[in-house]
Amino acid sequence: MVTxxxxxxxxxxxxxxxxxxxxxxxxxxxxxTGESGRGKTTLLNVLVGFTPHYEGEVVVDEIVLSPKTVCKxxxxxxxxxxxTSLNLESVEELxxxxxxxALNREKMPTKEQVTNIFDAFYxxxxxxxxxxxxxxxxxxxxxxxxxxxxxxxxLLLIDEPTSAxxxxxxxxxxxxxxxxxxxxxxxxxxxxxxxxxxxxxxEIK
Numbered sequence: 001m002v003t004x005x006x007x008x009x010x011x012x013x014x015x016x017x018x019x020x021x022x023x024x025x026x027x028x029x030x031x032x033t034g035e036s037g038r039g040k041t042t043l044l045n046v047l048v049g050f051t052p053h054y055e056g057e058v059v060v061d062e063i064v065l066s067p068k069t070v071c072k073x074x075x076x077x078x079x080x081x082x083x084t085s086l087n088l089e090s091v092e093e094l095x096x097x098x099x100x101x102a103l104n105r106e107k108m109p110t111k112e113q114v115t116n117i118f119d120a121f122y123x124x125x126x127x128x129x130x131x132x133x134x135x136x137x138x139x140x141x142x143x144x145x146x147x148x149x150x151x152x153x154x155l156l157l158i159d160e161p162t163s164a165x166x167x168x169x170x171x172x173x174x175x176x177x178x179x180x181x182x183x184x185x186x187x188x189x190x191x192x193x194x195x196x197x198x199x200x201x202x203e204i205k
Contacts, residue, residue, distance in 0.1 A: 001024050001025060001026040001027075001028070001060070001061060001154070001155060002022065002023070002024040002047065002059070002060055002061075002155065002184065002186065003022070003024075003057070003058075003059040004020060004021055004022040004023075004043075004046075004056065004057070004058050005021050005056055005057040005058075005059075006019045006020070006021060006055070006056045006057070007019070007020040007021070007022075007046070007055070007056035007058070008020075008054060008055040008056055009039065009042060009046070009051065009053070009054045009055075016042055017039050017042070017043070017054075019056075020043075020056075022043075022202070024184060024186060024200075026154070026182075026184055027181055027182055027184055028184055028185075028200065029178050029184075029185045029187075029197070029198045029199045029200075030185065030186045030187070030199065030201070030202065031187050031195045031198035031200070031201045031202070032186065032187065032188045032189070032201075032202050032204060033189060033190055033195060033201060033202070033203050033204070034203050034204035034205060035205070038204045038205065039204060040159075040188040040204055041081075041082060041188055043186075043188075044079070044157045044159055044186065044188060046058060046065075047065075047077070047157060048070075048073070048074060048077055048079050049065060049070035049073065049074065052067070060073045060076060060077070060155065061073070061076050061154065061155070063076075071103070074103065075103050075153075076153055076154050076155055077153055077155045077156075077157060078098075078149070078151040078153040078155070078156045078157070079148070079156075079157045080145060080156075080157070080158040080159065080161060081159050082159035082160045082163075082188075088132060089131055089132060090129075090130070090131060090132065091127045091128050091129070091130050091131070091132055091135060091140075092129065093132075094132055094140070094143055094144065094147075095114075095128060095143050095144075095146070095147050096108075096147070097147070098147050098148070098151055099147075099151075104151060107151055109150045113150055114150075117146045117149060117150055118146060120146075120176055121142045121143075121145065121146045121173060122142070122169055122172065122173075123139065123142055123143065127139060136164075138164040138165045138166065140164070141161070141163070141164045141165060142165070142169075142173065145158075145161060145173065145177070149177070149180075154183065154184060155183075155184045155185075155186070156183055156184070156185045156186070156187075157187075158185070158186075158187045158188070158189075159187075159188045160188060160189055160191075161173075161187055161189065161194070162174060162189070162191050162194060163190075163191070170191065170193065171193055174191070174193055174194050174197055175197070178194075178197050178198065185198075
């Protein structure tokens with residue numbers, strides 16, 4: 001599903017990745033961990049074309065990443081960044097924002113799908129009528145995760161997906177995501193439970 005061959009990335013004089021290679025099978029759940037500032041988030045950014053200056057080959061779903069193919073690759077990827085401070089006022093706007101993009105409009109969820117995913121993520125639909133500033137960081141994180149899941153993309157890239165969640169909810173959300181058999185997941189995380197439940201773990205030093 002995802003292959004990285006001999007990736008080299010430098011910012012100014014600092015080497016972020018040198019000859020880094022990676023292979024992730026379809027349906028595999030990979031956890032990437034390691035100290036801060038080691039380029040974990042950069043890897044996710046590369047996969048969705050947000051880090052254009054690199055050497056090496058990146059292949060997603062048999063498509064070689066290039067300026068010409070980046071849109072095709074993004075059609076196959078749901079992405080949750082660590083920084084979710086989007087300039088949106090209502091929770092409804094936050095949840096439905098990904099479905100406003102042209103490549104996702106056909107995936108607009110039904111009322112039943114929204115109800116089901118909110119139940120699975122321990123969210124009340126009443127949150128949709130609230131201002132983003134009125135909800136907790138954990139609720140916001142779950143709303144965005146729920147939206148990502150309804151995009152129904154074959155590849156999910158997530159950066160610290162459970163960092164704002166309490167222990168009980170964290171385990172349930174982790175189980176829900178990692179039990180999606182057809183879904184390929186690459187997660188940057190320091191969460192022990194997520195790492196335990198993943199198929200493979202890479203520590204970047």
